[in-house]
Amino acid sequence: MTEGSNQNIIPINIEDEMRGAYIDYSMSVIISRALPDVRDGLKPVHRRVLFGMLELGVNYNKPYKKSARIVGEVLGKYHPHGDSSVYDTMVRMAQPWSLRYPLVDGQGNFGSIDGDSPAAMRYTEARLKRIAEELLVDINKETVDFQFNFDDSLKEPVVMPGKLPNLLLNGASGIAVGMATNMPPHNLSEVADGINAYIDNRDITIPELMQYITAPDFPTGATIYGYTGVKNAFETGRGRVVLRAKANFEQTKTGRDQIIITEIPYMVNKANMIEKIAQLVNEKKLEGISAIRDESDRQGLRIVFDLKMDAIPNIVLNNLYKYSQLQSSFGVNNVALVKGRPMTLNLKDMIRHYVEHRHEVVVRRTQYELNEAEKRAHILEGYLIALDNLDEVISLIRSARDPEVARTGLMEKFELSEIQAKAILEMRLQRLTGMEREKIINEYNEVKALIDKLNEILSNETLRMQIIKDEVSELKDRYGDERRTNIEYDAEDFSMEDMIPNEEMVVTISNQGYIKRTPLAEYKTQGRGGVGSRGVATKTDDYTEHIFVASTHNYLLIFTDFGRLYWIKAYEIPEGSKTSKGRPIQNLINIEKDDSVRAVIQTASLTDEDYVSNNFLVMCTEKGVIKKTTLQAYARPRSNGINAININEGDRLLEVKLTNGNNHIVIASKSGRAVHFHESDVRPMGRTATGVRGINLSSADDKVVGMVSVSEEESNLLVVSEKGYGKRSKVEEYRITKRGGKGVKAMNITEKTGELVAIKEVVDTDDLLIINRSGVLIRISVEGLRVMGRATQGVKLIKLNESDIISSVEKIAKIEGEEDEVNVDNEAPTPDTDTTEEENN
Structure with missing residues (x-):
């Protein structure tokens, strides 16, 4: 190289050169490729395709022309890039599942919602939709500026006149450099009303606009789950809209349940979604599905999930929502070009810019x-x-x-x-x-x-x-047309509770610590004195010790013999049939090996400050010690449990009740005596305190069998003996005494009745679930037991074998409309009227 040639070389800083080149490239992508113009909602390639079709004369009322002809027109005149970019753009504008209001009328294979590719451009034909011409109308009336094309040989529009508010109707998505846009489609009827409302009142607020434009409206329908994301998107231009597939339940002729999906979230590839669900089913991550079929046709989308016999449709559906694309989110990010500059726009901004543009066009x-x-x-x-x-x-x-x-x-x-x-x-x-x-x-x-x-x-x-x-x-x-996307306004981001229907369950815990839950409907009411139905399959040396009714969403506070407390949600307990054994409770909570469940309290919430500070847990031990503590002391669940009460040696926790501070307490012993005092006699204590004396037991062998917290004046007290006798008496018959007394007679205990095993507060609308050590269970109505004297022997509630005794009694609310399964004992029970022994304090 000669010395003179160096005079044309200008040294520059490579950083400056790269910065300048990258900024130029970025601005080119932002302005000329990826972001839509706020005025007509179109990117340059969309605008050129529509203008090219208009120039070619393929209007909605003219014959179709080959797509290759249209692509060639646009490529040769306005868009000097690859033919695939033009054809793909035109194809998307013709797909009814991609655009809420398609702008191109396609004839031939234009792909499918399963992600199938369209046919080659030499096979398909197209023309403009009538609605697309609303974007182009008046373009020849000097309504918009024109600019030279790439070789300055022709002119193309800078923006369309845009009578159609396309940005709101069809949305847009694109990734630029350093920014992206993802704008959802909306309903034309709603948008029209919103625009008119804005014109009538320029100071209209976004919440007022939302009365007209309620939410995005997606071409594939589905349901917007929760309104917070929509509200954020409308107010700020950014938000997360959760979409759920539209599902309903059907049954086959053989009684099998099916889940039918008729609408799926926007931008979800149906074939890929079904494939991934099938994979989850094979990997056992999704339970309860036996077969999946895609029955979609020209009439519409239809995906069928056949369920297994024991599957609950609601639970399977919620799991599908959680693990598959049947629930997906649309991240709204309203970025568009305003006077050549990218800006994030809220709902009112987009309407304002549309009206300003239309005003200029007019x-x-x-x-x-x-x-x-x-x-x-x-x-x-x-x-x-x-x-x-x-x-x-x-x-x-x-x-x-x-x-x-x-x-x-x-x-x-x-x-x-x-x-x-x-x-x-x-x-x-x-x-x-x-x-x-x-x-x-x-x-x-x-x-x-x-x-x-x-x-x-x-x-x-x-x-x-x-x-x-x-x-x-x-x-x-x-x-204008109807909305396709429904809105569930009150739905929040779903938690584990949404996976489980909120329903009543019978929870059983056996003496050896096996736990399960069973739908309450499985238990049928029987007449008093019936032999009962088979309730629980237990091992020969095991029997059901606890049986109670809980809602699946409730917290269960599980108290043990040693005075420990553990927390569990009812839905976390494995479900089983009436005859199944259940699972060891040690699999669910960290209970000590030689400890066992003693009492269970259920509460709907532990986070309501007012509730937990104004309600109390009253505990009673076998030796008659009683203790009262606010629920707040037990409102912070810990995985390893906590000490709920300090238990003395030789004693154990027997009963725990949830009270409001104004209840009456009745404690009964196996010797048939009961003490009745006001809850205020027991002052609130700390979580680890031991407590005070509740009842004075008559002998060293005597022990407490139950404690009742009486809240209703019309309540009766039901006492049950181990040989199946029971009766109910008015609470007022148990006169109020001081805490720590010996109490009054609750039942006339004889060899025929056996010792007392339970005391319960009941009303006429209650049912009783009684279970004995051999696993037989009977459900009877309290209404069938007449009220009798406190010191009587009572009537026979359940027929027992000579070696059998009652192990547990639980009261539950009567179920409306349930059939009675009557199985009455041949020998009608008669009450024993022996009332010779008067009360003895």
């Missing part, structure tokens, strides 16, 4: 029409002058040597403009007839009236806004 269109009308009026004025001086005009034209002389002569003699003179020379002879003259006069009057109207529009903004409103209302009348 002004420019009106000005264009005014100019054209004035030109026409000018020519018509020339015609009228010529007709008024017809003979002179004809004479002048006949005597002229050539048209140029004739035109000049007309201009000079009648003071006409060159345009008027030229129009007169070009006028056909037939227009000289009397009828034609009248037509010219009428046309002139119409044109003058039009000019006045157009001038009024240009001088009156209210009129211009009314035109915009009328045009938008016309769009609504012509193209």
Whole structure:
């Protein structure tokens, strides 16, 4: 290289060069490729495809043309990039599952919601949809600016006139450099109402606009689950909209449950989704599904999930929502170009920019029409002058040597403009007839009236806004339709509870610590004295010790013999049939090996501050010690449990009750005595305190069998003996004494009755679940037991074998409409009226 050639080399900093080049590239991507214009909602490639189709004449009422012809037109004239980018753009604008309001009318294979590719462009045909022409209407009336194409040989529009509010209707998505956009589609009818409301009141708030435009409206339907994300998106331009597939339950002729999906979330590939669900089923991550079929056809989408016999449809569906794309989210990010600059827009911003653009288009269109009308009026004025001086005009034209002389002569003699003179020379002879003259006069009057109207529009903004409103209302009348996407306003991001239906369950815990839950409906009411139905399959040396009813969403506070407390949600307990054994409770909570469950309290919430601070747990031990502590002390679940009460050696926790601080406490012992005192006799203590004496037991062998917290005045106390005898008496028969006394007689204990095993507070609407050590269970109505004296022996509740005894008694609410399964003992039980032994305090 010679020394002189170095004079053309300019040293530059590579950092500056790279920075400049990258910024240029970034701006090119942002402005010319990835982001839509806020005015017409189109990216350059969309705009060029639509304009190319318009120029090619493939309007909605014209024959289809080959896609390859359209692509070639757009490539050759306006979009110097790959043909696939143009064809893919046109294909997407024709897919009804991609655009809420498709802009292209495609004929042939344009792909599918399963992600199938469209046919090659040489096979398919297309034309504009009628609604797309609303974007292009008035484009030839100087309503928008035009710019040169890539080689300066033609001109293309900078933006479309955009009568259709396309950005809101069809949304947009794109990834630029350093930013992205993801705008959801909306319903035309709602958007039209929202635009009109904005025009009527420019100070309208976004919440007020949301009364018209309620939420995005997706082409594939589905359900918007929760409204918080929609609200955020409308107010800030950013938000997360959760979409759930539309599902319903059906049953086959054989009684098998099915889940039928008829709508899926937007942008979800149906085939891929089904494949992934099948994979989850094979991997046992999704339980309860036996078969999956895609029965979609031309009539619509239909995916069928056949369920196994024991599967609960609601649970399976919620698991499908959790683990598959049957629930997906749409991340709204409303970024669009405003005057060439990317901006994040809220709902009102988008409407405001649309109205401003339409206002400009109306002004420019009106000005264009005014100019054209004035030109026409000018020519018509020339015609009228010529007709008024017809003979002179004809004479002048006949005597002229050539048209140029004739035109000049007309201009000079009648003071006409060159345009008027030229129009007169070009006028056909037939227009000289009397009828034609009248037509010219009428046309002139119409044109003058039009000019006045157009001038009024240009001088009156209210009129211009009314035109915009009328045009938008016309769009609504012509193209408006119903919402496709439903809205579940009150749904929040679903938690584990949403996976489980909230229903009543019978929870059983055996003596050896096996736990399970069973739907309450499995238990049928029987008549008093029946032999019972098989309740629980237990091992020969095991029996059911606890049985109670809980809602699946409740917290269960499980108290053990040693005074420990553990927490568990009812739905976390494994479900089993009435005859199944259940699972060891050690699998669910960290209970010590030689400890066992003693009492269970259920509560709907541990987070309500007012509730936990104004309710108490009252505990009673076998040795008659009682303790009261606020629920708040036990409101923070710990995985390893906590000490709920300090238990003395040789004693164990027996019963725990949830109270409100104003209840009466009744404690009964196996010797048949009960003490009744007000809850206020027991002061609240700390979590680890031991407690105070609740009942004075009659002997070292005596022990407490139960504690009742009486809350209702009309309640009765039910006592049950181990050999199946029971009775109910009024609470008032147990006179109030001081805490720590020996109490009064609760039941006349004999060898026939056996010792007392349970005491319960009951009302007529309660049912009793009684279970014995051999596992037989009976459910009877309390209403069938008459109220009798406190010291009586009672009546026989359940027929027992000689070696069998009752192990547990639980009261439950009576179920409306349940059939009774009556199995009455042959020998009708009669009450024992022995009341010789009076109360003894």
